[in-house]
Amino acid sequence: MSSCVETATPSRQARPGPVPWIAIYHSVGDSSDDPYRITVTRDRLERQLRWLCRRGLRGVSVAELLAARARGEGRNLVGLTFDDGYADFVTDALPALARWGCTATLFVLPGRLGGDNAWDALGPRKPLLTADGIRRAAEAGVEIGSHGLTHADLTQADDAVLKDETAGSRALLEELTGAPVTGFCYPYGTVDRRAVDxxxxxxxxxxxxxxPGELSGPHVLPRVHIGQNDHAVRLFLKYRLHRLRRRPVAGLR
Known part of the structure; x- marks a missing residue:
């Protein structure tokens, strides 16, 4: 079994650091019919995790990454996020993460448990995790976060829908997992000040x-899309360019 283990040295005086590197994944499985580029094969995911490990990096949940940053540590940690809560996370992504000693944040939709990605007009229907599947991921050490209730665009939602998608989804997930839910992910990546508030x-x-454009802070963390075509060279460029292109995030060390 391969693994990547961080050895952190506490810093005496924490200073504002660069924007955290957080990767976006979605589905892990057959990528032959993938118009939205949301799928990586398990083999490709394994290669990408191996690339991280060979460079002294370790993939962790966003909560763990931010906690380490708050202590002035974790410069060799990167955040791994999986959006939408596809059922293949448990069957394909979770074993790969375990093999390489990584964890992740799984953003799920409690209003679509056991459903599918009906919001995608093109491409194949992909099953979403059931409540049992989400609990299984949590028991394996994966951070569970909310992706909203039903994958609604929050920038187009009225006040009632906005509350259901944010506060309502959090309450349902905390009841489902029996644990606090501290992370959220904006559906479609669309965000404005009202949604942030x-x-x-x-x-x-x-x-x-x-x-997030001009918005900044821990409630609008930028991320990097990782797909099937991201081999070693592309990963290296995405890792380096993210820190060059993004300004430090307000409110983070």
């Missing part, structure tokens, strides 16, 4: 976006 008011400690 709703997520913060719902009690989340952080939230992930994709490219």
């Amino acid at each position: 709703a997520v913060r008011a719902a009690g989340y400690g952080y939230a992930c976006a994709i490219d």
Whole structure:
């Protein structure tokens, strides 16, 4: 079994650091019919995790990454996130993560338990995790976060829907897992100030976006898309360019 283990040295004086590197994954499985580029094969995921490990990096949940950053540690940690809560996370992603000593954050949709990705107009229907599947992931050490209730675009939601998608989804997930839910992920990556305020008011400690534009802070963390075509050279460029292109995140060490 392969593994990647971090040895952190506490810093005496924490200083503002670069933007954290957080990767976006979705589904792990057959990528032959993939118009939205949301799928990587298990073999490709294994190769990408091996690439991280060989460079002294370890994939962890966003909560663990941010906690390490708050202590002035974790410069060799990267965040791994899986959006939508596909059923193949448990069958394909989880074994690969375990093999390489990694963890992750799984953003799920409690309003679509056991359903499918009906919001994707093109491409194949992919089954989503049931409540039991989500609990199984949590028991394996995966952080469970909310991706909203039903995958609604929060920038187009009225006040009632916005509350259901943020506060409502958090309450359902905490009941399902029996543990606090502190992370949120904006469906479609779309975000505006109103959505950020709703997520913060719902009690989340952080939230992930994709490219938040002028918005900054722990509730609009930028991320990097990782896909089937991301081999070693592309991963290296994405890792380096993310820190060059993104300004430090306000409110993070």
